[in-house]
Amino acid sequence: MNASLHCEFLNDFHMHILYRSEDYGKTFQDITDLINKTFIQTEFGIAIGPENSGKVILTGDLTEGRVTKIFRSDDFGKSFVTSELPFHPLMQITYNPRDSNILLVYSINYDLWLSEDFGANWRKIHETVCLVKWGMNDTIFLTTNPNGSCSDRGTLELRKSLDYGKTFKTIGSRIYSFGLGGRFVFASVMTDSGSTRMIHVSVDQGETWDMAQLPTVGHEQFYSILAANYDVVFMHVDEPGGEYSDKCSLHIHASYSISMKLNVPVQPLSEPNAVGLILAHGSVGGAVSVLSPDVYVSDDGGYTWFQALKGPHHYAILDSGGLLVAVEHNPSHPISQIKFSTDEGQCWHVHNFTDDPMYFTGLASEPGARSMNVSLWGYRETIMNQYWVSVTVDFRQLLSRDCQENDYIQWLAHSSDxxxxxxxxxxxxxxxxxxxxxxxxxxxGRDYIVTKEPTTCPCTLTDFQCDFGFYHAENSSVCVEQPDLIGHSLEFCLHGRKEQLQTSGYRKIPGDHCEGGITPERKEIDLSKKCVSNLLRTELLVDIRLMHAEANGIDGVDDLDTLEVGKMHYHDDSDEDLLE
Known part of the structure; x- marks a missing residue:
């Protein structure tokens, strides 16, 4: 079922009106009476349940009284049950992805509360919680500070619970931030110097940790998880002074640009069923521009880009990539046009969706990019007041012909030929x-399924990275031994054990699926000495750390001690890791 809720505030009557739609916003029904005309929180008042659960929670505004009320629905907002919270929430209520009856939220006092019956009853499970996230298998991860403050960066503790908050286990300390991705838990940890931090990674939900083979970062830098699945992680490490003097490049704007309040209305967009297609804001030059970016489109997964629209826009992918829509981002001027493209952004057409322009505030489409409907939200002004408007555009008549077999072409990802x-x-x-x-x-159409044919490749040197103590020769895929390590035995900490490495200079990239072909020899000999970094105690020897760092070209690691994890509230500055 596709139902949407919209809350409207009318200045002249000083009241909220709650609307409900079952047809992508084409028509709305006033359901304000179902919540007793209660004011709903503006910032986080509507919490939609995962998947197609039908669950909706509306959180009342604090100005309504001393008690915060929530309105709970399990039928897509057709009916609501009222409950009172024993606290005032500071964030949107979050659902357990595996069980939408289990809810988490923390209060304005930073206490963490949990409900196991869809918000009917609540119990406090932790105090002074700075950040909380649902992990795998109903695990709750949170950061806290024993001194009661979430503002002391790098002093937080990372804890987890496997029993819905009845017990907690501390799995890291000296935490700056943490994030989850795929089967991985990431922790940005302060080093001994207190001026740099380093990423630690766990593949067993925080029981044991390994130092990531990444550079340390300082206060003006950050880490960001770009993508993660079960085997592979793509992570961005910010470098100071990343300008290129005379080198011209396309710089893509993402969450960091938005946090820095640049004129970037939305993040890059892709959809699993729109293969190879990416929309993003970008600027061309030697460094990221603070001026208004333009919209760029890639049709080959990000290898090549072309400028599709001038200036910032809100955009959406419809019909599994068969249709792109965009609306100009210009808060100071009313708009009446929506742009659309049927050829992946090469040519754009304009549709006047109204004769009465409105101040545009947002674009919404059904999740999954299979719909042909898009809703535009905004407001109009009169002499006396402002009033909210929703306009839904149905592009179904535009693409009236069903796609046939000859409308599709074979495409090989990551290929130029x-x-x-x-x-x-x-x-x-x-x-x-x-x-x-x-x-x-x-x-x-809605039933469209991406047809793909995977094929395993024979191994080549590109399936291997340089092993510890080796590096890529310039402009070559060949790994050569570092001169200062020639003749030395390679001993390092791997998976919590001290190992001696016998290698020809290559190790297979984690997550690589090649078979046969070139397979360089490699052997790890267990020296039966524990050296795990569990973020709770120091057991790494200095010489092992330095060997580990030198072998991978990591600078500034002399200050490393063992490491420990965390994160506080989101800050809009460059000092905040974007480990989401």
Whole structure:
């Protein structure tokens, strides 16, 4: 069922009106009476349950009285049950992704509360919580500070609970921030100097930790998890002074640009069923521009880009990539037009969706990018007041013809020449897709399924990275031994054990699926000495740390001690890791 809720504030009557729609916002029903005309929190008042659970929670505004009320629905907002909270919430109520009856929220006093019956009853499970996240298998991760303050960066503790907060286990200290991705838990940990921090990674939900082979960062830098699945992590490490003098590049704006209050209305957008298609804001030059960015589109997964729209826009992907829509971001001027493209952003058309322009505030489409409907939100002004407006545009008549077999073409990801049998291999396999031709103006439909054909590749040197003590020769895939380590035995800490490494200079990239082909020899000999970094105590010897660092070209690691984890409230400055 596709239902949406919209809360409107009318200045002249000083009241909220709650609307409900079942047709993508084309028509709305006033359901304010279902919540006794209660004011709803503006910032986090509507919490929608995961998947298609039908659960909705509305949080009342504190100005209504001394008690915060919530309105609970399990039928997509057709009816509500009222409950009173024994606290005042500071954030939106979050659902357990595996069980929408289990809820978490922390209060204005930073106490963490949990409900196991969809908000009917609550119990306090922890005090002074700075950040909380749901992990795998109903695990709760949180950061806290024994001194009662969430503002002391790098002094937090990371804790987890496996029994819905009845017991907690501390799994890290000296935490700056933490994040979850795939099967990994990431912790940004302060070093001994207190001026730098380093990433630690756990693959067993925080029981044991390993130092990531990444550079340390200082106060004006940050880490950011770009993507993660079960095997592979893509992480950005900020470098100071990243300008290029005379080198011109396309700089993509993401969450960091938004946190720095640049004129970037939305983050980069891609959809699993719109293969290879990415929309993003970017600026061209030697460094990131603080001026208004333009919209760029990539149709090959980010290898190449072209400028699609001038200036910042809100955008959405519809019909599994068969249709793109965009609305100009200009808060100071009313708008009446929506732009759309049927050829992946190469050509754009304009549709006047209203004769009475409105001040545009947001664009919404059904999750999954399969719909042909998009809703525009905004307000209009009169002499006496402002009033909110929702306009839904249905593009179904635009793409009236159903796509046929000849509307699709084969596309090989990561490839510049589809006829080359060795081209397109990435992490040991390649995927061939059927995707819509750019010149096919047709409807993919809701039942469209991406057709892909994966093929395992034979191993080559590109499936291996340089091992400890080796580095890539300039402009070459060949790994050569570092001169200062020639003749020395390579001993290092790996998976909590001290190991001696016998290697020809290569190790297979984690998550690589290649088979056969080139397989360089590599052997790890267990020296039966424990050296795990568990973020709770120091057991790494200085010489092991330095060997580990030198072998991987990491500077500034002399200050490292063992390490420990955490995160506080989000801050809009460059000193905050974006470990989400």
């Amino acid at each position: 589809i006829s080359d049998p060795t081209d397109g291999c990435m992490l040991g396999y390649k995927e061939r897709f059927l995707r819509l031709r750019k010149d096919s103006v047709c409807w993919n």
